[in-house]
Amino acid sequence: MSKYYLNYLEELESEAIFVLREVAAQFRNPVILFSGGKDSIVVTHLARKAFYPAKFPFALMHVDTGHNFPETMEFRDQLIQELGANLIVGSVQEAIDKGRVVEEKGRNASRNVLQITALLDTIESNQIDCAIGGGRRDEEKARAKERFFSHRDDFGQWDPKNQRPELWNLFNGKHFQGEHFRVFPISNWTEMDVWNYILKENIAIPSLYFAHEREVIWRNNSWIPVSEHLNMDERDSPVTKKIRFRTLGDITITGGIESEADTLEKIVEEVAAMRQTERGNRADDKRSESSMEDRKREGYF
Amino acid sequence: MIGNYAEKMSIENNQLLRISTAGSVDDGKSTLIGRLLYDSKSIFEDQLEAIETTTKRKGREGIDLALFTDGLRDEREQGITIDVAYRYFTTPKRKFIIADTPGHIQYTRNMVTGASTANVAIILVDARNGVIEQTRRHSYIASLLQIPHVIVCVNKMDLVDWKEDRFLDIQQQYEGILSKMSIKDVRYIPISALEGDNVVNRSENMSWYQGAPLLHTLETLHISSDLNKIDTRFPVQTIIRPQTDKFHDYRGYAGRLESGILRKGDEVVALPSGFNSRIKSIDTFDGTFEEAFAPMSITITLEDDIDISRGDMIVRKNNQPNQVQEFDAMICWLNSSPARPRGKYTIRHTTNEQKSMITEVVYKMDINSLERNSEATEIKTNDICRIKLKTTKPLMIDEYRDNRATGSFILIDDGTNETVAAGMIIS
Incomplete structure (x- = not known):
């Protein structure tokens, strides 16, 4: 080793590992919020590195809208087995069946907002005091204000104007009974950083991220996959396209982009040349200028 | 192939630079950040479209660069920055994080927060107004938080006809206030920001300026030597005990090396116990290392079986921090409730936590005039004071100016669990 400095990717990794170790030290029952998307996969990978050679110390929690890509579920179950970790599922379908939430109606109906109730109910019933997420500050303007250690009151709500100051690397996770924290170890990463890291570490990700042929419809400026969960009518005309997904979420609202990138190297190249933000293909963020902030205040990821 | 190679190379040598800025709407701070993002092509098309729509809705022309930095709804509505917002951009030479904070005195605590991790502060001076109260305030915070580099951007040069005299005059004014501060490296x-001169691209209107534009300066600033490489400090975060067949007796100490270098075989001492041992191994998921340096996150094992837990610190035998229970510090009060006289607070220093008490307010700093008021006894929101602090057990401290990690602390109110103060140790 001739140089005595870290490059930015190494520094971001070291920072994230530091944050994850602080979580293990400061909380009694922390979980990783696992969506099957690349960000939560990277956080899971970092947690594995942070505690090596000890056993993976966190359970994975999946908030299941019931509208999943089958590939994501398969990936999730395989990873759980590999890690020897516990899986906790918060089910939106169950919340609907129990009458905790009411399903939206119409062509653009989405279970996105319903996830908040399923998430908070599961946090409460499992007495989770910290939920680690893959949120990044570069994703969205409300997320740009997020702390590494973000306090949630006993209603699970975020109060963006009254956040705890966070200085140096001194993270304060103290909380009262019933409150919890959201912790974001990769706050300082950008989409490009995540992809470069996946490439560098050769981290396995769902096949959906690679270019593949799929039946899709053009809606809200992106290619929405045809699935049993999608509400379609005569205005929609399905076509087969070679696409890939930049983010993964609810199958009814996650749009793909046309792409030929079928290897990690090609994806990194493609992302570097990209002129649209990744959330531009997410219908959930397009409802209003402050839709993310509003959902976050209520307790969203 | 060439593309891939270039990409890899750029990660290899690419360092992270953390920038802090402070300012209010009129300074052109948001415009400057918008300009940096826009001219370095870090803005995406959909973001640009959203900004164009908003600009139009407000009845203005073109693109209002300042809108790129707006965050929360209240801020958009009121046109102010309340909190710290973080912005990211990358060039082939570096990755940048900007901590963007409001500049008014009522947001001192936000400025302190943004400054705490910064490598460089950008101080904006309006060319028409010169050095004003706010310039002194921002510079004092940069000095207090020991940001290694300060770049004074004399902005709005277009409004003073691009005159060199005006620039030199302001430079001289600024050097006048520097004598009251400890800032190591200052550039002008x-x-x-509005026209883009000397932000990313060299100005054609100011050929008299021989230096580099702002972005180039940020890309080439030498920061490797800013980190303390002498005083090895390893605060223990958590203990790694796999208790598996393969790692049956493994006991590793996980943490981040906050400063200095550690090598296999080094003689070390665990504080506060004072037990000596040697580094047996430096472990990571990626393999075992012969040496590690700050700020690496590592796990170390020792030759001897000694009792070490979270909050302890592993250091070199011949280079140890001070172990004290009473010390002086500068603090910035962050909370909306004032400090309680002789109040007890939990102090969080590295990974260590103890009870503490503020025993005396030595003076309060007026950060506008830079005068000390030694009559003050009350500590309120945004106040910056020198205090005396007493802890129930010894802390392993260094002076903040020598070591940002082992010289800093926060105070936590046990009644609310809130972080109420940020502190920098003097002695």
């Missing part, structure tokens, strides 16, 4: 750049 004449810019126009």
